[in-house]
Amino acid sequence: MTKSRTNSLDFLSGLELMIDSYQGKEQIFGVNPNPAILRLSCEEGCVKVIEMARRLGVTADTVRFYTRIKILKPGKNKANGYREYSEKDYNRLRFVLSARQLGFSVEDIQEILNHADKKKSPCPTVRRLIDQRLNETEQRFAETLQLRERMQQAVVEWSQKPDKVPTGHMICHLIEEFSQ
């Protein structure tokens, strides 16, 4: 139950509130196979998109995005069509955000969730994917490092050089004479 709640702040107190108020219905909500009762508890425990977003420190657009691509599957209030995000959606979204922080793509996350939804361990997939993504990140890191150095050197070199008007075969001498 105790989580790494290190990376987010005030919406986590909201989380505790929500989980606590939900405590008494745990049997009904997650475990009880009767969908009628499940829906019943939703009326009290579920939240709308903005509240969901606020609790996890993202925008409503982000919540809608993950809903659109069916990572989140909130119910719908029959009366007005509003989405109803449950604790399960909350946990799922929190998971998604954690995974994104670790460099997983949304597609990766879908794959991971597919395993978990089938009650299979997603861990082997997770290990495979992070190796892959880490390689790419190393690659990107090296490229960004090089680009940064190149740009820094350009700024230094150019500070010694004058402005010039373009000629027939030279558009900008700063850029074109920069060797590296």
Added chain:
Amino acid sequence: MTKSRTNSLDFLSGLELMIDSYQGKEQIFGVNPNPAILRLSCEEGCVKVIEMARRLGVTADTVRFYTRIKILKPGKNKANGYREYSEKDYNRLRFVLSARQLGFSVEDIQEILNHADKKKSPCPTVRRLIDQRLNETEQRFAETLQLRERMQQAVVEWSQKPDKVPTGHMICHLIEEFSQ
């Protein structure tokens, strides 16, 4: 949030800007200083898209892309509609590729070229833009560095941990117990 892979830095990969590795037959591009003769010689000296691409070490799609957005303005062979890239286009594209290597966006480059085309010095613009882009690159660099460290630490930590099957409130303990 982590913008990870989406920061297309791909243009940096592998290409050392192999511009003048071509020593071939026609000495026309890059050697003849007289633009009038060059323009005149277009019927003979101009090249088609693939040859242009080859000379600068990029794909034909890249040449077409810059043509499409009107950074390159090759003529058209009236007989068959084929594009005819002149030495001016060659110089322009070489400039574009150099500028891309320094982190300028295509939009930046259009702005720079607009100045140059009006015979104004693009240098003040260039200096302003590189400051801006360098800032962004520093930012991206810091983010990539952090992401990389986070991922590396995850791999290390996870190597000590077992696989687990998901439970009601835990999708993947590796990801969800990872604190940082």
Added chain:
DNA sequence: CTTACACCTGTGTCCAAGACACAGGTCAAG
């Protein structure tokens, strides 16, 4: 009751720099 306003819905489009696909035209060799 009306009105204002904040919230909600789904859908479509945008971003960057090309890469890729596609339908159709051109050209030289065999």
Added chain:
DNA sequence: CTTGACCTGTGTCTTGGACACAGGTGTAAG
């Protein structure tokens, strides 16, 4: 004549949302 390599312009795809839009809903104030 056919094959195959090349050419054309245009449209769509990529990421992870952000933003726009048209229209419906809920609520408090006047």
